[in-house]
Every structure is written in structure tokens, then in C-alpha cells.
Amino acid sequence: xxxxxxDEKKIVIKIVYYGPALSGKTTNLMHLHDLIHPRQCGDxxxxxxxxxxxxxxxxxxxxxxxxxxxxxxxxxxxVPGQVAHDATRKAVLSRADGVVFVADSQMMQxxxxxxxxxxxxxxxGRVGLDFHRLPLVVQFNKRDLPKILSEAExxxxxxxxxxxxxxxxxxxxxxxxxxxxxxxxxxxDHLDAIHDLxxxxxxxxxxxxxxxxxxxx
Numbered sequence: 001x002x003x004x005x006x007d008e009k010k011i012v013i014k015i016v017y018y019g020p021a022l023s024g025k026t027t028n029l030m031h032l033h034d035l036i037h038p039r040q041c042g043d044x045x046x047x048x049x050x051x052x053x054x055x056x057x058x059x060x061x062x063x064x065x066x067x068x069x070x071x072x073x074x075x076x077x078x079v080p081g082q083v084a085h086d087a088t089r090k091a092v093l094s095r096a097d098g099v100v101f102v103a104d105s106q107m108m109q110x111x112x113x114x115x116x117x118x119x120x121x122x123x124x125g126r127v128g129l130d131f132h133r134l135p136l137v138v139q140f141n142k143r144d145l146p147k148i149l150s151e152a153e154x155x156x157x158x159x160x161x162x163x164x165x166x167x168x169x170x171x172x173x174x175x176x177x178x179x180x181x182x183x184x185x186x187x188x189d190h191l192d193a194i195h196d197l198x199x200x201x202x203x204x205x206x207x208x209x210x211x212x213x214x215x216x217x
Contacts, residue, residue, distance in 0.1 A: 019102035020116040021081025024141035027170040098135040098187035105148040135186035
């Protein structure tokens with residue numbers, strides 16, 4: 001849950017990138033880190049082992065300031081993809097304000113995606129998150145590979161979940177920023193409803209999105 005430090009005029013929110021092993025969670029954070037000016041974000045920290053791409057988590061703190069009101073600190077995490085590290089997944093997921101589920105677009109990975117999404121739902125309940133109200137965006141990554149599910153197939157399968165779906169090629173950065181902006185919007189809408197800080201959150205959102213590159217007119 002978001003930390004709203006009134007005395008310090010600071011809001012701290014946490015967004016977690018979740019998904020099966022090697023789906024592109026770390027690559028998303030690496031690309032976001034490259035997009036943002038070094039003065040406005042911290043170092044990207046990664047711990048890797050032979051057993052998994054990311055054993056604990058990647059942490060990307062981003063700082064933004066409102067017009068004389070609240071400062072925002074947003075922390076981005078990834079979870080390890082392998083089931084063997086499920087305890088770490090739960091620890092990282094705890095107190096998340098929003099989640100990006102990074103799925104692998106390859107047809108042969110459909111079962112892994114489904115199992116990982118089910119694991120996300122189960123773990124959310126175990127750490128006290130209301131999964132059905134949790135801001136969540138589903139990103140289908142690796143759109144550049146052969147033998148992938150079509151956008152129509154993905155929309156048909158995931159449409160009933162009523163979760164926003166984005167498409168990406170994280171290695172090239174395609175769709176990474178759009179996914180990030182989508183989860184930010186969903187997270188802010190959710191936090192606004194809970195804390196009734198709409199004006200502050202709108203200002204924070206505008207400032208945060210301003211540090212990202214804007215599309216050419």
C-alpha cells in the first residue's frame with residue numbers, strides 16, 4: 001500500500017513486474033532506467049544467480065516533485081520467475097500498489113503464462129492484497145519472435161479479465177513506456193479512490209510522466 005507521509009509531504013508507491021522466467025521483466029526495467037534522466041532516478045540494482053535470471057529483485061526508484069505539494073517516490077521491482085523462489089516472489093509482491101504481469105507471447109509459453117498468472121493471484125491473497133481490486137496491466141512481450149499468439153487471440157483470451165493488455169518488444173523498447181504509463185494511470189485511479197487526494201495525485205502524475213520522453217508530434 002502507498003505510504004503517504006504527510007509531515008514530509010512525500011508519497012511512496014510500489015509497482016511490481018511479475019511473470020514467468022525470462023518473459024522480459026528485467027528488460028522492462030532496464031529500458032525504463034535508460035529512458036529517464038539520471039538526475040531523476042536511482043541506480044538499477046540487480047542480483048543474478050545461475051538458478052534464475054533475478055534471485056531477489058530489481059529496484060528502480062524514480063523521484064518526481066509536485067508544484068510545492070508532495071514529492072513522489074516510485075519503486076519498481078521485479079520478482080524471480082522460477083517457482084523455486086516463490087517465497088521471494090511473495091516478499092517482493094507484499095504491499096504492492098500496482099502490478100505489471102509480463103507474459104511471453106510465444107505459443108509454447110501459454111501454459112507457463114497461465115500458471116504464473118494463477119501464482120500471482122494466489123500470492124496476492126497470501127500477502128493480503130485484494131487481487132480483484134489490485135491495479136494490474138498484462139503486457140505481452142516478445143512480439144518480434146515467430147510462432148506467437150496473435151493480438152486477436154490474446155484479446156479473446158484475456159478480454160474477460162477486464163485487465164488492460166499491452167504489447168511489447170522490451171529488447172527494443174517498443175511498448176515499454178506505454179505499459180508503464182498504463183499501470184501508473186490505473187494505480188493513481190485506485191489510490192485516488194482510497195485516499196481522496198485527486199488533485200495531489202494528478203499533479204504528481206503529470207510531473208512523473210513529464211520526465212519520460214514524449215512522442216514526436
